[in-house]
Amino acid sequence: MTSTAPAGGTPFPGPSTGSSSGLPTAAATAVGLAKTYGRGPAAVHALRGVDVSFSRGAFTAIMGPSGSGKSTLLHLLAGLDTATAGRVLLGDTDLTSLSDTQLTLLRRQRLGFVFQQFNLLPVLTAEQNITLPLELGGTTVDREWMGDLVDVLGLRERLTHRPAELSGGQQQRVAIARALITKPELVLADEPTGNLDSRSGAEVLEFLRRSVRELGRTVVMVTHDAVAASYADRVVLLADGALAGEVTDPTPEAVTSALDALRTSLPVAGVTTGSIPVVRASSGPLGGPNSGSAGGNGR
Numbered sequence: 001m002t003s004t005a006p007a008g009g010t011p012f013p014g015p016s017t018g019s020s021s022g023l024p025t026a027a028a029t030a031v032g033l034a035k036t037y038g039r040g041p042a043a044v045h046a047l048r049g050v051d052v053s054f055s056r057g058a059f060t061a062i063m064g065p066s067g068s069g070k071s072t073l074l075h076l077l078a079g080l081d082t083a084t085a086g087r088v089l090l091g092d093t094d095l096t097s098l099s100d101t102q103l104t105l106l107r108r109q110r111l112g113f114v115f116q117q118f119n120l121l122p123v124l125t126a127e128q129n130i131t132l133p134l135e136l137g138g139t140t141v142d143r144e145w146m147g148d149l150v151d152v153l154g155l156r157e158r159l160t161h162r163p164a165e166l167s168g169g170q171q172q173r174v175a176i177a178r179a180l181i182t183k184p185e186l187v188l189a190d191e192p193t194g195n196l197d198s199r200s201g202a203e204v205l206e207f208l209r210r211s212v213r214e215l216g217r218t219v220v221m222v223t224h225d226a227v228a229a230s231y232a233d234r235v236v237l238l239a240d241g242a243l244a245g246e247v248t249d250p251t252p253e254a255v256t257s258a259l260d261a262l263r264t265s266l267p268v269a270g271v272t273t274g275s276i277p278v279v280r281a282s283s284g285p286l287g288g289p290n291s292g293s294a295g296g297n298g299r
């Protein structure tokens, strides 16, 4: 067991108490964020100065063509890679100012991760997998929170099962519970439905959305799937390492047409800010999760 206290006993600067809730409104912020891989003629500019913030208590999807910088942005938000320029803030904490040890502890204490591969430990039961981050942090299980998670995620009957005895969708729900068990300020999800059939994928997306609406979490998810993105409150679009627009209250149709416009460099319906097309999606009768249909749709 390790202690939850950061190395050297110095606590992380926590979020500021400037707002009425005692927390900054942005769960995470990128400021002029740039990442270049390699040097000279071989340099790849994966991010070219991105300014974006992710509101606390919201579900945001990041979309864009292949190679547009989505994973790079997610990794920098997670403190898993270092920026070439710019800053990443988790609440008010500047990740770019932290040591590797501090980053490791920050990830354990303040972030949750959900991956395409569920990354569960096969020898542990579902319950042991869920509580593993607490074991690693030397923290006791908040049984009430555990119960809430297990109920919301429909896992109560599955807690003694090992991953091999669970369906893909159930395994991903265990992974979501594991990501949420520490009550992280921010949950980062990288293609969480990429390995699931459409029904299990819809369930997982619905749970991610409920974790935001009912459990007060903040989720940022990278996805290639317009229907998956339509479960979010907002879609941030990247193209060629730069912010290329956003869709609020997204429907699958609005997301698809925004992506099509990006790929063909056509102007997008909506308001244009500089070179960035900003699309305001209708929450009208388009049938996506954000148009008010219950329980999510197929993918």
Ligand SMILES: Nc1ncnc2c1ncn2[C@@H]1O[C@H](COP(=O)(O)OP(=O)(O)OP(=O)(O)O)[C@@H](O)[C@H]1O
Pocket (backbone or CB within 6 Å): 037, 038, 044, 045, 046, 064, 065, 066, 067, 068, 069, 070, 071, 072, 073
């Ligand atoms: N470790 C690396 N070394 C060199 N180039 C990299 C590295 N990681 C990413 N890149 C390049 O940076 C650019 C952005 O990559 P990134 O993986 O962030 O894009 P993405 O939008 O997530 O792509 P995809 O949708 O295909 O997963 C790409 O051109 C990619 O080839």
